[in-house]
Amino acid sequence: MSDSESVSLENLIKQDSPLETNSDWSDDETAAKTGLPVGSLATGLCYDVRMRYHCEVRPTTEVHPEDPRRIYYIYKELCRAGLVDDPDSIQPLAPRTLKRIAARNATEEEITLIHSQAHYAFVRSTSDMSDDDLVFLEKTRDSIYFNRLTFASALLSTGGAIETCLAVARRHVKNAIAVIRPPGHHAEHDDAMGFCLFNNVPVAARVCQRTLGDECRKIMILDWDVHHGNGVQKAFYNDPNVLYISIHVYQNGKFYPGGSEGDLDHCGEGAGLGKNVNIPWPDQGMGDGDYMHAFQKVVMPIAMEFDPDLVIVSAGFDAAAGDALGGCFVSPSCYAQMTHMLMTLANGKVAVCLEGGYNFRSISKSALAVTKTLMGEPPDRLAKTAPTAEAIETVGRVMTTQAQYWRCMYPKPPNNPAWTNRLHDVLREYQAHQLYENFKLTPLYIYRNKISKSFENQVLASANYHKRVPLIVVFHDPPELMGYPDPVTSKLEAHNCWMSDAQQDYIGWFISKGYAVIDVNIPKHVTQVPATSKFENEDENRSTATEELASYLWDNYIDLFDKREVYFLGIGSAFAGVVNLLINRENLYKRVSGVVSFVAENPVRAVASSTQVWLSKWYRDNSLVFVAETHAVWRDQDRKPSKRYGTLFKSTKSSLGEMMTEHQQQVFEWFAERADEALDETEDEADEDAAM
Amino acid sequence: MSDSESVSLENLIKQDSPLETNSDWSDDETAAKTGLPVGSLATGLCYDVRMRYHCEVRPTTEVHPEDPRRIYYIYKELCRAGLVDDPDSIQPLAPRTLKRIAARNATEEEITLIHSQAHYAFVRSTSDMSDDDLVFLEKTRDSIYFNRLTFASALLSTGGAIETCLAVARRHVKNAIAVIRPPGHHAEHDDAMGFCLFNNVPVAARVCQRTLGDECRKIMILDWDVHHGNGVQKAFYNDPNVLYISIHVYQNGKFYPGGSEGDLDHCGEGAGLGKNVNIPWPDQGMGDGDYMHAFQKVVMPIAMEFDPDLVIVSAGFDAAAGDALGGCFVSPSCYAQMTHMLMTLANGKVAVCLEGGYNFRSISKSALAVTKTLMGEPPDRLAKTAPTAEAIETVGRVMTTQAQYWRCMYPKPPNNPAWTNRLHDVLREYQAHQLYENFKLTPLYIYRNKISKSFENQVLASANYHKRVPLIVVFHDPPELMGYPDPVTSKLEAHNCWMSDAQQDYIGWFISKGYAVIDVNIPKHVTQVPATSKFENEDENRSTATEELASYLWDNYIDLFDKREVYFLGIGSAFAGVVNLLINRENLYKRVSGVVSFVAENPVRAVASSTQVWLSKWYRDNSLVFVAETHAVWRDQDRKPSKRYGTLFKSTKSSLGEMMTEHQQQVFEWFAERADEALDETEDEADEDAAM
Known part of the structure; x- marks a missing residue:
């Protein structure tokens, strides 16, 4: 099958163009992009053992779910799969292993892009409190514990997210995953809550915007953590350049973090109107078919229309099957499918940052499936693909609501004053x-x-x-x-x-x-x-x-x-x-x-x-x-x-x-x-x- | 960031499991899949210069659009992009070049899985006709020409499709593209028409089913050629194991191949009912937003539910911008996006087989974008993403029709006898x-x-x-x-x-x-x-x-x-x-x-x-x-x-x-x-x- 015959064959081929436009055909213009400039890059991985220092000072018999081992087990799972070039691990089994992205401490300047000075100072202050004070402090707050290394871990977690997102946005890696903790998406401007100290992903998003300017202006944050990311929503509520999409259990405002903020009618305000998309499940128990339905009907069409320069995933794995807090049934394959879909955006610039997820096996399997997908492995087939009636209902209502703001969403809401008779x-x-x-x-x-x-x-x-x-x-x-x-x-x-x-x-x-x-x-x-x-x-x-x-x-x-x-x-x-x-x-x-x-x-x-x-x-x-x-x-x-x-x-x-x-x-x-x-x-x- | 600290850290970490299910956690079970077993495989390419032998015996001033140079230009484009290890080409620029899949002659036994003996004999008979007879024959048929090498090219084209699909289905390659001609999707059981002699893709599908049994039982054929693939539809009309989805210009039955067969109410029959999905555009001029809409709303949900063992793309590139016959505006990036979406199916087993497409530049650029996507390059961003009202209307009607057959499609048609008052x-x-x-x-x-x-x-x-x-x-x-x-x-x-x-x-x-x-x-x-x-x-x-x-x-x-x-x-x-x-x-x-x-x-x-x-x-x-x-x-x-x-x-x-x-x-x-x-x-x- 060599091309040696082609010379004689050329004679067979007519010189006339079959169609007018074929005469425009020229070789020069086509040589622009060669090879696989992005596909040949490695996938990035950010992990640092020091993020495990944050833990309860006085553990009770009931172990706290936001357990330091969470990131350790994920990391070990990636090693065991042969994806990491780790001296203590098995031989790498991937043609190209994960490229390490070093975590670093986030700076005060970076953190205060999202948080108040007072909040930063408060978290810092925990680093030299007595154990008694730390335990007392825990009682005054909503779902958060502290030890003297909390501040250090939080700085690294946020810094890890920043470096991961920057590496992706700058195209130093094809895409990346940051196995970080403590998580961030509940942390508000002036408040630590829901296991979160600093809001890692929003800080990273702002740093990317500041550092890279127009090259990274529009950022989409997709939050598939089972809880609503109240902190992320608030950080960008009036920002037209950050699209926040969250899929979460809502339970009519009773599911953590509670209140009406996670409902589907919260669509942003001012210039940010329409750039906040909540997909609130009415209850726990949602599974692959529901998430695929939400992705196909809402997430991907809106994301395509927004056309981000960078995609950051607030990747809690607490909607995973096996997670008792989340009570949902998302499979590792489904996380892989969602990741694969997101990779069509932003020319593949996807940075996945860990948020919640409390069952060690579930989060490890899920994170592995996501990582393999980022590295180019096709996602596994799904066992269950049909959405539930609840999901169809919710997604339908989200579509009707978002149709006010997105060209791709139909049907449009009626605003015709001639509709006079109910x-x-x-x-x-x-x-x-x-x-x-x-x-x-x-x-x-x-x-x-x-x-x-x-x-x-x-x-x-x-x-x-x-x-x-x-x-x-x-x-x-x-x-x-x-x-x-x-x-x-x-x-x-x-x-x-x-x-x-x-x-x-x-x-x-x-x-x-x-x-x-x-x-x-x-x-x-x-x-x-x-x-x-x-x-x-x-x-x-x-x-x-x-x-x-x-x-x-x-x-x-x-x-x-x-x-x-x-x-x-x-x-x-x-x-x-x-x-x-x-x-x-x-x-x-x-x-x-x-x-x-x-x-x-x-x-x-x-x-x-x-x-x-x-x-x-x-x-x-x-x-x-x-x-x-x-x-x-x-x-x-x-x-x-x-x-x-x-x-x-x-x-x-x-x-x-x-x-x-x-x-x-x-x-x-x-x-x-x-x-x-x-x-x-x-x-x-x-x-x-x-x-x- | 070595893991040397982990020993001491282990002491920090509690031995109790935070959640009951975490105690089930065991290392052994998790080591099942390691590395990137599929992602490390090469993408396949089938191309053979001898498929260019089929051409008009007596060319007129008007060059026939199904021009032998079509496949040559596509192949050259792949070489120019550095994706092929071809001695006459530039140095390969991809970390792993395309793996050659050798075309071979399809056997009579294979071809008659889809076609009649008489049809096979008829095409064979053209190989020793006189030029005059061949020219005369052309006039008796619908849009097809012959020369004495037509039969040879057609055998290779079908054989190329077979080998390509088998290589993908057997996982000898990650996925593959077959740059073949003459095309196949109009060829019927007993008829050559629309530039097509043997129906390459259906023959390949049947061979895969026969050869691989249960491992490759359910096959999805996605046909994005701008014309309806009448031959493919008919070949599997009552077959529950082959899902045929076609996106094409219909023009109320006036667009080639004409008639009502390409309309959306043709959904298969018997056991195959629901396994035929036509998405018939009302007119030419459709573009990226419309194709993405069809993919998001119909193609991917139905494909996910069908859950094929193998995906074959009947990949005409005549809906591409620049193709005068098609008159549509699909960009190379959109072809890449569609390919990327299909790669979520069948654990990535996607075989792309060329059908139509007549503008050299358009087909080369499009095929290159598809190939790069298969090889792992993320698809480019789309310039236009909003669907037209015509597309929304058509896709909506397809959804209502298919809702009878697919759990994922809504709304369901009303069959409630209590609806008595119009x-x-x-x-x-x-x-x-x-x-x-x-x-x-x-x-x-x-x-x-x-x-x-x-x-x-x-x-x-x-x-x-x-x-x-x-x-x-x-x-x-x-x-x-x-x-x-x-x-x-x-x-x-x-x-x-x-x-x-x-x-x-x-x-x-x-x-x-x-x-x-x-x-x-x-x-x-x-x-x-x-x-x-x-x-x-x-x-x-x-x-x-x-x-x-x-x-x-x-x-x-x-x-x-x-x-x-x-x-x-x-x-x-x-x-x-x-x-x-x-x-x-x-x-x-x-x-x-x-x-x-x-x-x-x-x-x-x-x-x-x-x-x-x-x-x-x-x-x-x-x-x-x-x-x-x-x-x-x-x-x-x-x-x-x-x-x-x-x-x-x-x-x-x-x-x-x-x-x-x-x-x-x-x-x-x-x-x-x-x-x-x-x-x-x-x-x-x-x-x-x-x-x-």
């Missing part, structure tokens, strides 16, 4: 019209001062609601909708949207039986005037407001006669208000003949009360609760659901609409059996009414 | 109710046999429609909707959806002026009975049906008196029917006093006719056409829009709703000026009506 109100008006046309239901007067304005137009009743016939009070959620939105604008085409409105059949049947009906629609969000087209979560006080309404209806429209049969039909989460009424209004349940409810996604509500001892038994005897087969209540197969949930019936369907259609006959029979007797008693009266 | 019908009923409540508009009787059933309930008129007052006939699209769907289920919350219904104000004003109004809603899709919740495109016959309706209304309800003033108000694409009526009904325009229309996204319609010479001038004098500022009609700043478009007015708004709100006053004045005079004349009659 569909909820349109649909309720449609329903009211239908219920009037078909069954002559009309609005009940609701006294407004007591009851939220929202309930205007939401309560409809049949003409016989005040007669002594069985009364069915229906509390339901707004109709279910489904549609295909335009991926760019979120616009929907009316012909590609559907509504499910299964309660119409129920009301029709009740009316046909001669029962009275009160139909109550409980909006998830009460439209404000003027209407805005902002995304709204379900109103926080929805359940309380529903209970108030139920109570008001009870007093004014339901409990009119002693012997009246009253039934409740609950559809979806609107039912919560009814349950609260049963629990909170003493002895009210004795006036209720039965309760049917449909539960698809909201929790099944227990009906029990410490002051009404018979309530729970009454509920069991007089309720029929259909629960979707996909509901969590069925998940634990070894345990029967609580009796206080009433008489549960496992549906084979999963949505409210489907369930209501499926169990229609069963519900009708249930009502007929109980209510028809009552109806007979009032027949005479009803006849009189009809004659009127 | 929202379009709900909303029109709501509108009708509102128009009755507010303005006493009632349905007009529409004779059904002639007019589609769809128009039931869609035509509403004020009580005075048959009086001699100015009549405004409003043809409008269904109301605009917008909403935030659930990212998993596509479900919408009614309180997070909005409707824009700006024509209500217009109708209110017309009524207040005493004009007559006919309000016509033109659905985009006519609901069928029974209703399905399937996604529907706009009905193809919508414009014709609208014209029919307009014509029917004209005869029965509009053209009642000689001297009546008739105006049309068109909102959105519903207006097309009115335009057709004006053009197709001879002299009808002479009875129309004026036309106002709002155009946001649909094309601006020219009103002109060869049989009605004054129509166009009349339209210009009597029309007011508001066009969104974002509309294509304004794009060419050097050219004034055609006069036949009427009197255009460039709105500062971009959606119908916004435009109608913005220009309300202007439209009211326009109508008042013209119609009020007519109204004065009929005032007496109107007074009489009121007295009735």
Whole structure:
């Protein structure tokens, strides 16, 4: 396969260019980049045993998780894999071993790029405190311990991060990993917390910017530590040149470091608006599929658009499988995959700096996988790749939020002032019209001062609601909708949207039986005037407001006669208000003949009360609760659901609409059996009414 | 920084494990994988000058684009970059040069794994045909030429692909690139077409499966050639073990190879259902941002979930910037980025096989970027990263389609039988109710046999429609909707959806002026009975049906008196029917006093006719056409829009709703000026009506 034949072959080849542009073809321009200028460089490693000096002065039986051995074990793992040229280690097994990057003490000037002078002085002051003072100090702070070598280790940790990032940014190495401690990402401008003294990565980022200028202006910090990096976020909150992306467990602000700062609506401010991206997992237990999903949908598109000059990874390994603090299940392969993805950025300038991670095996395996990937080993295949519904939900909300700031994120939020009608109100008006046309239901007067304005137009009743016939009070959620939105604008085409409105059949049947009906629609969000087209979560006080309404209806429209049969039909989460009424209004349940409810996604509500001892038994005897087969209540197969949930019936369907259609006959029979007797008693009266 | 201190340090370190799991920590288990077993291997290169023998026997002045020099220039580019250890080339500049993979002739047995015996025999038969016969043969086929060495080159090309894929799958190399021709991906079971003789990649895939068994069972073929790989798709259409993903220009089936096979609804069949993923660009001109978007949103998530044992790239470089046939703008860096992403799969087993690509410089630069990436060089940064609206739309539709087959793809399509009400019908009923409540508009009787059933309930008129007052006939699209769907289920919350219904104000004003109004809603899709919740495109016959309706209304309800003033108000694409009526009904325009229309996204319609010479001038004098500022009609700043478009007015708004709100006053004045005079004349009659 030598090229000796090529001379004769040239004759075969035509001299004309097949396409116009081919005539521009010239050899000179193409010789610009030769070889593998970056690919031939080594990967850097920063590690210094002296960072292990920081430890508890008076260890208790409970060993502190931020244990000095953390970095030692990682380092040993890299040695054992043959990646380090260490005299005490096995022979190097990589064609090119890790290139050592020497750690050094960070200077006061460097540290005060991020921290206050006072904070620096405070940490320094710990270096000559007595043991007693150090132990006392620990108690005054949030999750941090000190010894007399803490300051020394912290200086080295920050200095190690600086030298690592500089080596990468200056292209002295292809990329690098800094196995450093104490970690940094919780440390704030004026505060040490969460095992962190100085915020290593932000200091390093600022030093790179100062030292290298335009060559390293835009820096992306990707924080996959399981905790939110509050310190990093704050350091650059109004900085347009530092993009901070954090994937962390949030637990509605209850997970460390807590508060709302780690939520997805914290997007930066001022010039930095949009340059802070939080991906807050709703709970622990997240795994590879979730992280890959977040990377594919949010991290990489935004990172590509930001186009950083340098990528720094705040690499805690506490989301790793095996880490008890993190409680997540990220595999070493997944860390490798994420690293590989980040290597497409900044022409490969990636500096990985250790943050948290407390299971020795997990952090060692994870750090090894990351290091091998940095060195050019392809990442291992993942065992589990599908994201959970929780991850899809979270990532979807992050995308909608970030779409305000990033061209690559869709759909864009609606800011079109012509969106004047909230569909909820349109649909309720449609329903009211239908219920009037078909069954002559009309609005009940609701006294407004007591009851939220929202309930205007939401309560409809049949003409016989005040007669002594069985009364069915229906509390339901707004109709279910489904549609295909335009991926760019979120616009929907009316012909590609559907509504499910299964309660119409129920009301029709009740009316046909001669029962009275009160139909109550409980909006998830009460439209404000003027209407805005902002995304709204379900109103926080929805359940309380529903209970108030139920109570008001009870007093004014339901409990009119002693012997009246009253039934409740609950559809979806609107039912919560009814349950609260049963629990909170003493002895009210004795006036209720039965309760049917449909539960698809909201929790099944227990009906029990410490002051009404018979309530729970009454509920069991007089309720029929259909629960979707996909509901969590069925998940634990070894345990029967609580009796206080009433008489549960496992549906084979999963949505409210489907369930209501499926169990229609069963519900009708249930009502007929109980209510028809009552109806007979009032027949005479009803006849009189009809004659009127 | 030696580890000599570690002995003493060990004493500092506690022996207790901080976490229970840390006690499991053992050295033995961790030593499993050492070094960089894959990363230390070389990248493979297959190239053989003899593949250049296939060329036209009788070249015309127009050189054929599938030019033998294609592979030569790519090879030379790799040499020039110092990546090849070639005696005639410059010194190698990479730490490890490309490892040569020798091409060989594919065997008949191998080729007939994909092709028919007859096809093999046919291609072989060309090797001893006369020149005249070969030239004649070329004319009987679709885009393919032959010479007596065609067969030889084709055997080598396929054999090269086989050896390349085997070397990668067997891990003799880290990964590899095969610089081969003639290309293969258009070649079908029994047909040579589109410059392709034997389908190299599918043959190689089958050989790998046969040779390596379970070790190489699942193969992913990623085809980024700008043309759809019809041959590859067909070869594995019902095969669950070969995932074919193609990104190509489709142009509604008009781009080569044409037909509907390349459309996104071709997803495989039988056991192979879901294992065929087409990403069909609506047109040429796509670039880096679009390809990255497709990779991030579709290619990588699906590929991760499929988790192949081997990745083969059908790597045409005709989507590259500079390729006149492809007309797209993919940069070498983008090819590198895509390659880098694919390298996360199959533990890095990626074999790149050349397909099309006809600009020498573009293919050389692109292939070089791909090769360097395979060798470990980080990809360059991209200049343009934002996807176009066309790409977002296409990718979104692909995601919805593939969500049926892939766990990672969302939102899932709705298959819930409880979705009974198409929202379009709900909303029109709501509108009708509102128009009755507010303005006493009632349905007009529409004779059904002639007019589609769809128009039931869609035509509403004020009580005075048959009086001699100015009549405004409003043809409008269904109301605009917008909403935030659930990212998993596509479900919408009614309180997070909005409707824009700006024509209500217009109708209110017309009524207040005493004009007559006919309000016509033109659905985009006519609901069928029974209703399905399937996604529907706009009905193809919508414009014709609208014209029919307009014509029917004209005869029965509009053209009642000689001297009546008739105006049309068109909102959105519903207006097309009115335009057709004006053009197709001879002299009808002479009875129309004026036309106002709002155009946001649909094309601006020219009103002109060869049989009605004054129509166009009349339209210009009597029309007011508001066009969104974002509309294509304004794009060419050097050219004034055609006069036949009427009197255009460039709105500062971009959606119908916004435009109608913005220009309300202007439209009211326009109508008042013209119609009020007519109204004065009929005032007496109107007074009489009121007295009735």
